[in-house]
Amino acid sequence: MALLEVKNLGISFGGLRAVDGLNLRIEKGTLYGLIGPNGAGKTTVFNLLTGVYKPTIGTFALDGEVLNGKSQAQINHKGIARTFQNIRLFSKMSVLDNVKVGLHNNNKYSSFAGVFRLPSYFKQEKAMNKEAMDILKVFDLDKEASVTAENLPYGKQRKLEIARALATHPKLLLLDEPAAGMNPNETEELMKTIRFVRDEFDMTILLIEHDMRLVSGICEQLTVLNFGMELAKGETSEVLNNPEVITAYLGE
Amino acid sequence: GGNNTDNTDNTATENTTTADGASENTGATGGTIKIGATGPLTGDTAVYGKAVQNGAQLAVDEINAAGGVNGYQLEFKMQDDENDVEKAATAYNALKDWGMQISLGSVTSKPCINVNSYASQDNMFLLTPSATAVESINTDNAFRVCFSDPNQGAKSAEYISQQGLATKIAVIYDSSDPYSSGIYNTFKAEAEKDGLEIVAAEAFTSDAKSDFSVHLQKAQSAGAELVFLPIYYQEASLILQQAKSKGYEPLFFGCDGLDGILAMDNFDTSLAEGVMLLTPFAADAQDEKTVTFVSAFKEKFNETPNQFAADAYDAIYAIKAALEKGNVTDPTMNYSDLCNILKVAMTEITVEGVTGTITWTADGEPNKEPKGMIIEDGAYKAM
Amino acid sequence: MEFISYLVNGISLGSIYALIALGYTMVYGIAKMLNFAHGDVIMIGGYVVFTSMTTMGMPTWVSILIGIVFCTLLGVVIEKVAYKPLRNATSLAVLITAIGMSYFLQNLALIVFGAGGKTFTSVVSMKPISLFDGQVTISGETIVTIIVSVILMIVLTLFVNRTKPGRAMLAVSEDRGAAQLMGVNVNRTISLTFAIGSGLAAVAGVLMCSSYTTLTPYIGAMPGIRAFVAAVFGGIGSIPGAMIGGILIGIIENLSKAYISSQLSDAIVFAVLIIVLLVKPTGLMGKKIAEKV
Amino acid sequence: MAMLEVSNLKVNYGMIQAIKGISFKVEEGEIIALIGANGAGKTTTLHTVSGLLKAREGSILFNGKELTKTQPHKIVEMGMAHVPEGRRIFQQLTVYENLILGAYTRSDKKEIAENLEMIYKRFPRLEERKKQIAGTLSGGEQQMLAMGRALMSNPKIVLMDEPSMGLSPLLVSEIFDIIQSINKSGTTVLLVEQNAKKALSIANRAYVLETGKIVLEGDAKELMNNDQIKKAYLGE
């Protein structure tokens, strides 16, 4: 069974069909790419899969469990985490705390225990700190742990978003243009990180990207969207050589 | 405790001197007795506080000019309580630090209850000019100059029925104000006894007190012949104006809160033509006492005094009378001892004040007669 | 018939709220601040007109003009002295400063004009209109207030949407930095907003005092809050919304006094506001907040 | 005299110095690229030039006039446009209103209309969506809008902060074409780009910024062949 199974998913805004009958199957452990021209509906797909928007038609299921209709928080509990195209960090909180918020549902103790500093508070906080630092290290952010998130440069903010999403222990990680605003070297490094995350955390990753170097470098499979509909899908190299994809998206 | 000699950090104004200093410096007439009051000097009830301040100050100045009381002078200070119970306590405390020996309590009812809870604890003599709520003076140290709420409400109903002014009555009152709702409650009880019918009882609150069209409409629709206004004059002036503009002309009847309406800056007195009120004081009364008081007040403050000012004026004279009656000759006496003397003396004096001839009962209530007044040609006339 | 009478009364009360709310919503919508001192500028406007008309005996229209000019200048000065230094601070910081300014104006008026009420002479000489054999009367003040607020609503709407300074206001209200990058003089635009808002306050002051003739240093506070409620009710920043919100609040207030309870009318007005906002979270005419993820 | 001359510029965020005394020049008619890693201070530099940030020290001369003491709106009036990082479009206004605001400093109605037509021709998507609330545009669409809006002021010089960010490969090429073509029609360009290769290929000269300092400068083509640059920014 595929980890993510999307069937005939669609949504319209006013008259605009932003996503129109999308089908998608992602096997566990895959690095899957979602590409397409600007305004094709890629981000909207992410918004549907994470419960920000409710689909007008179609369903999607994670590990066989149908999730459409659930709230954002519930969907995250079920195992889908994401990053945002327009960075959304907890800007006034420290880098460490950003990740700890991600760990919110994995290291639980009651508000009561928190207020009265019961042993469970110390135990869980300690565990949280350790795990958060471990995750930050993966992204080379451990040195900035106490920096306020909004003061990080753009590229590091992107990484922090991924770290935070990872902290929720997802089964499926959605990355919306992770390399935007990075130079080729930084992108290279990011690619390594993404691969590392996939291998180390046994993660399935669906990502949107316009940087073809990254797409061709790490994605194993691709779906190309155009006007909310599937234009092509398959192995990366195949898709990128598809003439239709070239005219609609890649150019020469 | 209760001695006023240790207030060293008190910044002296021209006439503020500590009690023991004064006994040496002022020669033959020794020392001062300090009287303090709290009341709203800011906020939307400031007009009442200011009136009390001026009325009391006038009386104090007159008394001092005439040689003081038993050879010593009086000194008066007012602190702002913003018509707030909490601030009233603070104001009272500030006055204590200043060396207050006699308290005029608070101008308004609720703050006065709180101030008196401290004053009774301290055993400080308290004579409020204008706090009408029953609870304001429910301890033996406390007295008042004005009528209590039940007194006014009942008296009004009685008066209306005795004079046969009307049988169908509407009431417009301020439900957020203890004074107004207090009078209304007793008026209602008495009215039922006297066979008056309250056909409409419409409330407003201090948060919405400028539009009375609904209240008047309801009164009119219910066929009220008389509208009872147990409220203050600023709102009453709006009611009169709005009634006129909708062509509704019942009898209007009010209590002491209505006094002051004619003195409002630029008020069209023809609106108040025929308004009746039951008040112990009327600035337009022609008796000699009132005339002297009003003209002195006008000269000093460039304003016509209202009943708050009159009550405060009488309060100071009552204190003077009580001090004389109790034969208080030592102005440095601490407030508790002073209180013990004054609370006895109060019940023994008679004050010929501008609000009438007053005596006091031991529970602190004044005995005086309200006068029925009617406004004719822009002036009060006794009914 | 009574109902109509209540309705008319509600509209006349509401038209005052509407007029105040227009000024509120201008400043609120553009400068993104709750100008709690707005009601007090109205009060000052009332006093200025009263002084020049009654104390100094100037003709009515001259007095009104003086009032408008005075308040406009006052608004600009307040903005320069108290709000401009906080241009980059949070809107909450400006809100608190506005509260300070409100206290300041009230206490200043208390000292200058005294606590005693003054009776304002209505500036409207129009005769009331009588309907249904005199069972329902509409006062001249009401008619003038409604006409003035409708005209102002239209003028303001056109101004904001059709003129260059108006467009600058829209840009400033969204993103001051980006507006500067368009060449908009942010400081001048905000000053202009305050000038207009305060000029409107003077007009509102005159008409409010003509309807409700008692003038004290505190008359601005409560209508200010009501007008703020009206502005939110209609949708923050929406000029027609402020107008509709104001009138509706007036009607609800009066009808609930008439038919439910005069003691509970405050609670009822607020309850209706809450219900409306729960159904339409951005007010009656407010734009839906477009937030793309 | 250079059109834009920055000398010894220093900028702080609170206590932190983000720009540590940089100097550079832009001659009229040039395309100048400013490249550097994340956090090097490129955005900070552009913000300071267009007046959104205050300089601690140093001077910025634009056609001989000092900008560090000039208010941002005056700078725009002098003929500078800025496509800011993060786009900063007016989210609640429509696409059309955004574009018209771009022409705020101009009053020549007819030319504005022509200019608008030109933008629509370059970005047909914007014309399609001219009534859409800008905040609901896709990321790339917003980027086009930000670019179009800046061009509406018909600037003498335009500062662009990562104009290709979030655009599809097809559009990226197109954007660089557009930059070249507006440059040909007489607009000077100061370009910040992560896509250093593309940027250097169209630029006349370039500056390399590292942690608030300029570490390299020179002819763009030469820099492209510089090994250091190749390694650090071109990913070769």
Next chain:
Amino acid sequence: MKKNVSNLNPLTKKNLITLLMCVVIFAIVQIWQASGSMGSLYQGLLVPICIYIIMAVSLNLVVGYLGELSLGHAGFMCVGAYVSSMFSIMTQNTIGNSLLRFAIAILIGGICAAIFGIIVGIPVLRLRGDYLAIVTLAFGEIIKNIVNVLYVGVDNNGVQIAIENSANINLDYANGGKMILNGPQGITGTPRDSTFVIGFILVMITLIVIMNFVNSRTGRAITAIRDNRIAAASVGINVTKYKLIAFALAAFFAGVAGALYSHNTASLSATTKNFGYMMSIMVLVYVVLGGMASIRGSVIATIILYALPEVLRQFNDNINNYRMLIYAIILIVMMIINNNDTIKDKLNIFKSKFKRKKVPKETKGAEV
């Protein structure tokens, strides 16, 4: 790095300093009082200051940490004040130990306020920004208005409640029936149980609870919601639930402050000034001036701003008569000094001159 992990809470030190500051202030006041040189004015200010510190700190939880502007905080205080007062009056004869009675009254006041917080919060917290602000204001005003038309009395038949008119309540006055809450006349005769020591203890409890709360998992979730609601939801935080928790906790402490208030005054009534939006705004002033999400700031700002107009009373009449005007001016000036960029920059530079030596230490801390 190890150090950072073991250092569970980088904020603890800051919080300890705040608590210490309060203890020191308390000690100074105690000594001052004991020396007998503290005037009545100052003594009278002690309990109110405790009340408003509790109010400000709890409001800071909503405004500073949750990031929602609430203009109805006084409404919750009102609930706490009235409920606790009624409780104390009713049980005055049954619970002899006044300390115990007061403790229960405080708890009941707080709990009732928290329940109101939840009732109000459920609809309110769906709204955003200024709309939320106005609805909290509306709820505060509704509470105030309802309290003003409520009549509660007790007699042999138990507690009786009526609205709008005292005549609607049929109390058996002959057999000890007693009107407790008398509409707009409010409540009189609440035992004056509040003391500075109790107030101080409550302040400390409030500070500790709220500080611990914001530095816990729940508090982090709340701050995350403030910073970015959508991102918070995306990492699995139930936004409504956590908003509600913060709101209810803040309401609880407002209720506690209300209990302290009502047991410090002989007469209780709800006006615009106390329990209306004016008081909510006054507390908001303390919060904003003290700094958002700064608990110590709230404490200090409350002490200064509450005491300021009162302390002006003891000066000569020229100052005393204009004290509210002076207060307004000082408020504006303080806001500007605190929030103006240029002035802040200058202050920072000034401060850094003194802190020079400390800087390397701080950088080291950041690198750990």
